[in-house]
Amino acid sequence: MTSTVRRAGAFAAVGTLAFVVPAATRIQSPALATVAATAPFVLVAVLAMTVVDQGSALFELFARPGDYEDGKLYGLAAFALAAAGLALIAVQFGLPVWVFVGTVVIVAYGNLGQRLAARVRTDEVVASAGFVVSGFATGVAAQLGAARLQGATVAWPDALFLAASGALVAALLRSVLFERDDPLVMLSVGLLLWLFFELDPSVASQRVFVALGISAVLGYVAYALDTASLPGMLTGVLLSLLTIVLGGYGWFAMLITFFGLGGLSTKYRYEEKKDRGIAEENEGARGSGNVLANSIVALVAVLAWAASPSHTAVDPTLFLYAFAGAVAAAMTDTFSSEFGGLYDNPRLITTLQPVEPGTDGGVTWQGVVAGLVGSGIIAGIAAVTIGTVGSVGAAVILVCGFVGMTVDSLLGATVEGTVVGNQGVNALATLAAALTGVAVAVGLALV
Known part of the structure; x- marks a missing residue:
């Protein structure tokens, strides 16, 4: 059986076929361009399934453990067909060719970097770092090279942002999926980067470099303090990158405060x-599900902000209050549960009857006070770092945090464990807070 490094190198070589597509787009006939762009990958898939026999050198080079059962290179065929599908989208449906090439290269060469890093040190964080660094570096080069082959241009900041986002998303997906799911990873990254490209954010070089530096430091600190699992760490780093680039430093200040103080609490x-x-599992290290449950609404708000008003015809200020409200709710809920749970005599929010500590929907007055402190911290940061917020806007964000905390407790007392789980409750609470921020901002004419 071949080594994982050699196999990753072989898959990377197949991924390099993506550079055929920029040249294919220069063909005048759309039909011929489509055939030229997809044929190399389709041919690889056909050969993998029909020609390469078990026991041959090629089979041994590309075979993954599951391929030996039927003697077919299913992994290689799926990888090639996923690339062919993205190539078709690039030629026929508007996916930028350099984004397509960058996506394939990020997944293929990121995997090679991960395998090489794992040889140096058998640590999953080091291996994932190898994936991100290798995928990012080769992804930037691939985008620039593909654009040049096509006769187009891509701005440096755009290439940096898309490559970094793609490498982090791919590493995150690979950390929760299996190696055989690389085709799904490739398709997911390609479509997500297409969305980011269509948002057409005004990406500045300095902000991208700052975002990359801060995100790297954040990942290391989370790893060193053990406040997040590997998927949780990657999720937090990705959210930080997107928040800085698409939102701004004030937005990031709110998010990182929640990540930092929430983890320490x-x-x-x-x-x-x-x-x-009442302690969190895994020694308090939060996973990707927990991080996303508390941040998914804020992430959607950042993307909507970047898309406004050009794509949504909505005043972007609304999404600022949605973001701040969601983060305030996440901070409030974390503080109220982590500090309030240390006190005795909690009462169920719906009946005010005494319950055992840790009971869903149980609250203490100390927890409520701690939650309001957390919401006040986010509100104060928003007022200081974002000039349009001011004291009235800060008060709105404070209210959002209280609403989110209350909704979380009400859902915990009524439907948690039967209709939705803890992560679902967290997401719904942040959504309620975000909607509160939008509604109050409209009512007070803050937009």
Whole structure:
């Protein structure tokens, strides 16, 4: 059986066929251009399934463990067909060719970088870092090279932003999926980068470099303090990158405050929380599901902000309050549960009857106060870093945090565990807070 590094190198070589597509787009006939762009990958898939026999050198080079059962190179065929599908979208439906090439290269060469890093040190974080660094570097070069082959131009900041986003998304997906799911990873990254391209954000070189630096530091700190699992760390780094580039430094200040203080509050008196049965699992290291549940509404708000008003015809200020409200709610809920859970005599929010510590929907007055402090921190950061917020806007964000905390407790007391889980409750609470921010901002004519 071949080594994982050699196999990754072989798949990277197949991924390099993506550079045929820029040349194919120069063909005048759309039909011929489509055939020229997709044929190399389709041919690889056909050969993998019909010609390459088990026991041959090529089979041994490309075979993944699951391929030996039927003696077919299913992994290679799926990888090639996913690339062919993206090539078809690029030629016929408007996916930028350099984004297509960058996507294939990020996945293919990122995998090679991951395998090489794993040889140096058998640590999943180091291996994922190898994927991100290799995917990012080769992704930037691939986009610039593909654009030149096509006779087009792509701005440096755009190439940097798309390559970094693609590498992080791919690494995140690979951390929660299996190696055989690379075709799904490739398709997901390609479509997501197409969305980012269509948003057409005004990406500045300095902001991209700052975002990359801060995101790298954030990832290392999360790893060193063990406040997030690998998927959670990658999710947080990706959200930070998108928030800085698409939103701004004020937006990022709110988000990183939640990540930082929220993570530390989880670690606060952890052993005591563990004895009381209210501690987070995995020694308090939050996974991607937890991070996304608390941040998905904020992420959508950032993307909507970038798309406004050109794509949505909506005043972008509304999405600022949606973002700030969602982050305030996440911070409020985290503080209220992590600090309030340390006190006795919680009461169920719906009946005010005493319940055991850790009961869903149980609240303490200390937890409510802690939650309001958390919301006030986010509101204060928004007022200081974003000039359009001011004292009235900060008050709106404070209210959003309180609403989110209340909705979280109400859902916990009524439907959590039967209709939705904890992560679903968190997401709904941040959504309620975001909608509150939008509604109050409209009512007070802040937009």
